[in-house]
Structure formats: structure tokens, C-alpha cells
Amino acid sequence: MEELGTTIKQIRQAKGLTQKEVYSGIVxxxxxxxxxxxxxxxTATKLFEILERLGVSADEFRFIQNDYRPDDGEILRSQVMLAYDQQNFPQLSHLAQRYGQSKNPAERRIATIAAVLLTAYSHRHATLTSDMDHLWQQIMSTKSWTLQEIRMGPILMALMGFKDAAVSETIRKMHQSCDRYVSELTDPFHVMDLRLSFDLVALQVLLSHRDYAQARAFKTELMTGHLEQLTSEGNLTLQLCLCIWTWFFGDSSTADQQASLLRQLKVARIDPGIRAILSSWQQQAKRYHLKLADKK
Incomplete structure (x- = not known):
């Protein structure tokens, strides 16, 4: 990775800017x-002023400084989340095994995330490893979550199946953390999309735990926040949540129509995952209603 000043010079010259245009009034x-x-x-303050003159964000600066490529940890995280979105469990298993014993803490952390997702969603016997427990303790001990923990939200909910923890408190912590990053005017980090990804897992956890009262009340949580800031992917996740909720607590025929529309969407990254989720929860909702009917 290049020196900070070298990267600044590289960007300045690439944009055809003089030192005076970039540094005047700063240094x-x-x-x-x-x-x-x-x-x-x-100093950080002056660096941000310089980046503002250059028209470059801090994230983009780091990307350029790393020779126009994300760091290895980010590349691996993207591979893990892509495999999860596509329900590609063999790839998740491969990544978990390949990097599970890495000497690089970042790689080992991502391998743990892959193992959590694999164990929680591949319908195998669930065993909480020491690495998973360490990840849980690390996130839960953080008083207020920043973007790193917010992005880990869905993985945290997946761990709920192993831990004796209050789901409602975790949901509240996630939502309060997200609220600090988004307003009706802007959502610079697409936090609402991250929140909806978390909520999709949270709803499934509540239903898996048969906490139907809280799952029914969860619709209110789904519909709060700055939904106007959702991207198309975030809106898709919201519709998926509402479809599952409606199968259980609303009109089943309406949910069937929603599911039919969702299945027709062609979203290469997450299409297999959507189909698997819809198929699973449609069947579980039918069993839920049969049990309710037997009790009457």
C-alpha cells in the first residue's frame, strides 16, 4: 500500500490540479x-479537507491507495456474502475451511462468518465453536454499533439460534444504531438496506423460535424508519419480509400472489436465495395454520 502523501499526489496529478488548488488554506x-x-x-482533519478538494471520499482514497482494489478482507467478505445470497453452501464450506486456520485475523473472522451462515442455514446440526462465541461476545459487548457491526447484523441474528439472548433487545440495538446514519434527506451508507437485511433474518429467527406474538408485532418494526431511502434491493428485501409475514398473519392468497411476483423477478445475485426462502416459509406457514386449525 502506498504512502498517504504519494496517493494524494497521484490523485492530484491525475486530475490535473496544482498544489495551490489542493492545499491553499490547508497547509x-x-x-x-x-x-x-x-x-x-x-492530521485527520486536514486530510479530510484535502480529500474534499480532490473530490475523493475516504473509502475511495483507501481503494486507490491499495492500487485500485479492495483489501483482501473485503474481497473475502464479498465472496462469503455472495455465496450466502445464492444459497451456495459448498462455496461457504470451502471458504470456511480454507481461511479458518489463517494467521490473518481478518481472514479468520470472515471464515467464522462463513461457518455461522453455513451452520445456521444448511440444516445441519448446529454447534457453536469457540470462534463463533468470540465473534458473538465481540459484537454484543460493543455498546453502540458502527457500520462494521451493523453490516454484521444478519450474522449476529444467525447466532441467536445458539445463544440465550433476547431477540427484541438485539433488534432494538440494531435499529437505534442504524438511526444515527440515516435521515429523510440522505442515507450515504445505504444503512436502510442493511437494516432490512437484518430484519429479514430477525423475522425468520422469531418464526423459527415459534415466538409468533413478537413475529406478528414485528410488522410495525418493518414499516418504521426511513423507507424512502431504500434502494431497489432494499425494497425487494422488504417485500420478501412482508410476504413471509402475510403467509403467517395475513391473507394467504395475497401472500401467494406476492410470492409469485417475487419469483418472477430476475436478480442474478440473490435469485436462488429468494426462491429458497419463499419455498421454505410457504410450507412452514401452511403447517402453522394446520396446527391452529387442529387446536380449534
Missing amino acids: SRSFATRLENGDHDV
Whole structure:
């Protein structure tokens, strides 16, 4: 990874900007020259001012600094989540085994995430490993979640099947953490999409635990927050949540129509996952209603 000043110089020259245009009013020209030569560092405040002049976000700067590629941990995380979205359990198993004993903590953490998703959703006997327990403790001990923990939300809910923890408290913590990042004007990190991904898993956890009263009340949670900030993928996740909810607590024929429409959508990344979720919960909802009928 290049020196900070070297990357700034690279971006400045690529954009055809002079040192005066980038640094004026922020640092002196002599300081700027030493910075670009790698002989000086700069405070975070001044760095952000410089990036603003360059028209580059902090995330993009890191991407460029890493030779225009995401870091290895991000690449691996993307591979794991793609395999999960596509219900590709053999690939999840491969990633969990390949990186589970890595000396790189970031790789080992992502391997643990793959193992959690594999164990929770591949219908195998669930066993909580020490790495999974460490991941759980690390996230739950954090008083307020930032984006890293928010992105881990669905994985955290998957761990709920192994831990004696209050689902409602975890849902509340997730939603409160998301609220700090989004408003009616903007959602710069697509937090509402992350929240809906979390809520989809949360609803399934509640139903799996047969906590039907809380699952019924959960629709109110689904419909709160700044839904206007959802992307098309976030809206798709919301419709999937509402379809599952309606099978259990609304009109089944309406849910069947919703499911038919969702199955017709062609979303390459998550199409297999949508079909698997719909098929599973449609059958479970039928069994739920049969049990209710037997009790009458």
C-alpha cells in the first residue's frame, strides 16, 4: 500500500490540479511538497479537507491507495456474502475451511462468518465453536454499533439460534444504531438496506423460535424508519419480509400472489436465495395454520 502523501499526489496529478488548488488554506506549499514526498504526515482533519478538494471520499482514497482494489478482507467478505445470497453452501464450506486456520485475523473472522451462515442455514446440526462465541461476545459487548457491526447484523441474528439472548433487545440495538446514519434527506451508507437485511433474518429467527406474538408485532418494526431511502434491493428485501409475514398473519392468497411476483423477478445475485426462502416459509406457514386449525 502506498504512502498517504504519494496517493494524494497521484490523485492530484491525475486530475490535473496544482498544489495551490489542493492545499491553499490547508497547509503551506513547503509542507505539501514534503507530504507528497512521504516526508510528512497530516492530521485527520486536514486530510479530510484535502480529500474534499480532490473530490475523493475516504473509502475511495483507501481503494486507490491499495492500487485500485479492495483489501483482501473485503474481497473475502464479498465472496462469503455472495455465496450466502445464492444459497451456495459448498462455496461457504470451502471458504470456511480454507481461511479458518489463517494467521490473518481478518481472514479468520470472515471464515467464522462463513461457518455461522453455513451452520445456521444448511440444516445441519448446529454447534457453536469457540470462534463463533468470540465473534458473538465481540459484537454484543460493543455498546453502540458502527457500520462494521451493523453490516454484521444478519450474522449476529444467525447466532441467536445458539445463544440465550433476547431477540427484541438485539433488534432494538440494531435499529437505534442504524438511526444515527440515516435521515429523510440522505442515507450515504445505504444503512436502510442493511437494516432490512437484518430484519429479514430477525423475522425468520422469531418464526423459527415459534415466538409468533413478537413475529406478528414485528410488522410495525418493518414499516418504521426511513423507507424512502431504500434502494431497489432494499425494497425487494422488504417485500420478501412482508410476504413471509402475510403467509403467517395475513391473507394467504395475497401472500401467494406476492410470492409469485417475487419469483418472477430476475436478480442474478440473490435469485436462488429468494426462491429458497419463499419455498421454505410457504410450507412452514401452511403447517402453522394446520396446527391452529387442529387446536380449534
